[in-house]
Amino acid sequence: MKIRDEIPGDEATIHELTKIAFAAVEMSDGSEPRIVDGLRKNGDLTLSLVALSDDQIVGHIAFSPVEISEASGQWYGLGPVSVHPEHQRAGIGRQLIATGLERLRSLNAAGCVLLGDPGYYSRFGFLSPGDLTFGEVPTEYVQALAFGPEPARGEVRYTSAFGG
Structure with a gap:
């Protein structure tokens, strides 16, 4: 498996991959490709990384700037992260996340936030501090890694791409 930056020409494949990856996700409203x-x-x-298997894109992760009302420095949001259903549970998402976080560190980022499963993302060091919020989302799903x-x-x- 190889991870590389998105390059021109990857856009349609990433769109379709993201659509397929989130099709069966119960909490998805289908907006991830958009x-x-x-x-x-x-x-x-800011960062758009793809995972390749046999020269085919099988995974993608996006990182974008976020604002946090009581935090300084540049913070980024992780997501969406997509892995083709035929390649899930093979460590591709884990590798995309780890590579992306390392790249953010090299950009002198203050940290990264996400909305997601604490049981999964805690393995990367993400925590739900309780005083980090996003609308009506329960605080245990709003996580940060400083x-x-x-x-x-x-x-x-x-x-604004997230509809906010």
């Missing part, structure tokens, strides 16, 4: 397309269109796709000493606190605001 979100990735919107991030790209608006110039908010790369420095200052934690994330306050309300998270994603870019």
Whole structure:
């Protein structure tokens, strides 16, 4: 498996992969492909990494800037992350996340936030501090990983591609 940056010409494949990957996800409203397309269109796709197996894109992860009302420094949001259903549970998502987080650190990011399953994302060091919020989402699903000493606190605001 190889992980590389998205390159021109990958857009349609990433869109379709994201659509397929989220089709059976109960909590999905089907907006994930539109979100990735919107991030790209608006110039908010800070990192867009793909996982290749036999030269085919089988995974994708997006990172974009976020604002946090009581945090300083540049924070980023993780997601969406997509793995083709035929390749899930093979460590592709884990590798995409780990690579993306390392790349964010190299950009001197303050940290990363996400909305997701605490049981899964805690293995990467994400925590639900309880004082980090996103609308009506229960705080245990609003998670952060600080790369420095200052934690994330306050309300998270994603870019307009997320519909906010």
